[in-house]
Amino acid sequence: MASSNMNIPSGYVSSASSPDWLNKGDNAWQMTAATVVALQSVPGLVILYGSIVKKKWAVNSAFMALYAFAAVWLCWVTWAFNMSFGEKLLPFWGKAKPALGQKFLIRQAELPATAHYHKGGSVVETAMSEPFFPMATMVYFQCVFAAITLILLAGSLLGRMNIRAWMLFVPLWLTFSYTVGCFSVWGGGFLFQWGVIDFCGGYVIHLSSGVAGFTAAYWVGPRSSKDRERFPPNNVLMTLTGAGLLWIGWAGFNGGGPYAANVVSSMAVLNTNICAATSLLVWTCLDVIFFKKPSVIGAVQGMITGLVCITPGAGLVQGWASIVMGILSGSIPWYTMMVVHKRSALLQKVDDTLGVIHTHAVAGFLGAALTGLFAEPTLCNLFLPVTNSRGGFYGGVGGYQFVKQIVGALFIIGWNVVATTIICLVIRLFVPLRMPEEELTIGDDAVHGEEAYALWGDGEKYDITKHGWLSDETNHDNNKVPSGVTQMV
Known part of the structure; x- marks a missing residue:
């Protein structure tokens, strides 16, 4: 029998570096997905932020994104990964500990709190998640998700937040806000156990970044009056470059959600592109109908709302449903941004620089609710730990699923408002949240001693x-x- 190994290619023989549990295809896809998600941030959002603001804020805006990406990495491997995906400490929080030792990183990936118990009892309905790749890959994949959440949040604060305050804000918000939402929805916490559906970040990433960004913008205060009155992009073509990296990178964003190169991953990637394209076209058509011109920046916003909206249900809805979601994500956030925003005293008062409350919070909430309607039973059974899950459109327990989706969203909103408020109030005890007026007037040269052009x-x-x-x-x-x-x- 030993001689039979001579007929097996060496790449398929188990070894210390290729144990029996390792699926090289899954591992290769997961690392690729993680890398393209990282490219969404660096250089994607670095380019987008640096080009969509006024020339005098190009360096500062790009650097806020770059700093967040680096700071999240160190915090993630030191304590935050296990707070998000480790052993349960509280129903909404994991135990903090490092993810740095080789014994931990080279073993098969597992998320210990994700064992799902039938109706909250003691009978295991679905075993804990154990993907066929090492923990090192899982730590990498989830880190780039945490990083992009902080960078998306930064979009609300461009053009006036004190860079020293931002340097403190990133690790604090990651620790006391992101990890809570992540563990609650994905890591085995109470929303996960209840059956709230978030395929790849509608709650954990987009709703949380949109709400937290808006809340932080309230406490930081507005840009200078001159900047609020006129804030044109300094380079529209580079804005499109950053947006393109964001769109294409979403294949890794949603395609990596199943932790495997399987049919659910394929469905997720396809639906992501369908919804994004539909949303962009709807937003552009609305601009033409009401403003007589197709806005390039508007098209980018429509693209983003489509990508955000499909994320909570990317691998769980049919193709026709992704078109419907694209129509709604291209019109409802457009309406809140172009009509409601101008009529709301609160929205006018809070200076959300890039309108993240609309492109991520509104679109994320919309996607989560629509997932509760359109999640298809067969696809749900391929991915979700709660068997027989379905959206309200398919009858049965689907109506209750829609209620779960709304309640889950309300928890994420409430936690982010409270946690972000406390973090901002604590930081301003030590560092002003807003730049001094001289820096607001001059911009990058005063803040960094550098200019973009x-x-x-x-x-x-x-x-x-x-x-x-x-x-x-x-x-x-x-x-x-x-x-x-x-x-x-």
């Missing part, structure tokens, strides 16, 4: 008092431009 004089600045060029080291207000020199903002 050399627009005249090859990086030198024009001294209006002496009518001459100053070197880069001279600290002058780069907004003072002589008459006849056009300034891009």
Whole structure:
């Protein structure tokens, strides 16, 4: 019998680095999915943020995203991964401990709290999740999700948050807000056990980042009045580049949700693109109908709302349902942003720079609710731990599923409002949340001593008092431009 191994290619023979439980296809897909999700943040959102703001905030906006990506990594492997996916400490929180030791990282992945008990009793209905790849892959995949959540949240705060306050905010919010939602919905917490459906982040990532971003924007305060009145993108083509990375990267975002290269993953990727395309087209058509011009930035917003809306049900709905979800995600957030926002005193007061409350919170809530209607029974049984789950459209227990979806959303909203508020109040005891007025006036040059573009004089600045060029080291207000020199903002 030993000689039979001679007929087996060496790549398929078990070894210390390729144990029996390892499925190389699943592992390769999961690492690929994680990498393209990482590319959504760096460089995707770094480029998008750096180009969609005024020229004077390009560096600061891009750096907020880059810093968050780095800071989340260290916090994640030191304590936050196990708070999100480890052993249960509380019904909504896991036990904090490092994910750094080799014995932990090279063993088969497992999420210990995800064993599902029938109707909350002692009988196991679905065993805990044990994907056929190592814990190192799981830690990597989930880290890039945590990182992009903070970066999406940052979209509400661009153009005025004190960078030192942001440096404190990232680890605190990751620890006391993200890990709670993550464990509750995905890691085996009470919403997971109850059967709330979030295929790949409608609650954990999008609803939480949208609500927390809006809440933080309230406490940080608004941009300067000049910036609020006029805040044009400094480079629309680069905005499209960042948006393109975001869209294509969503194949890893939703396609990695099943933790396997299986049929559910394929359905998720297909539905993601269908919904995003539909939503973009609907948003663009509404812009043309009501504003007579197709807005490129509007198209990007429609793309994002479609991607967000499909996320909670990506692998669980049929293709026709993803079209319906795209129609609604291209119209309802459009209405809240273009109509409701202008009529609401609260929305007008809170300066949510990129409208994350609309593109992520509204779209995320919408997707979660629609998943409660359109989740197809056969697809649910391929993925969900609660057997016989279904959306309200399919009768039976589907109506109760819709109620679960709404209650789950209300918990995520409530926790993020309270936790984000407390975090902001604590930070401002030590560091001002908002930049001083001088930095708000000048922008990147005052905050970082760097600028995104050399627009005249090859990086030198024009001294209006002496009518001459100053070197880069001279600290002058780069907004003072002589008459006849056009300034891009």
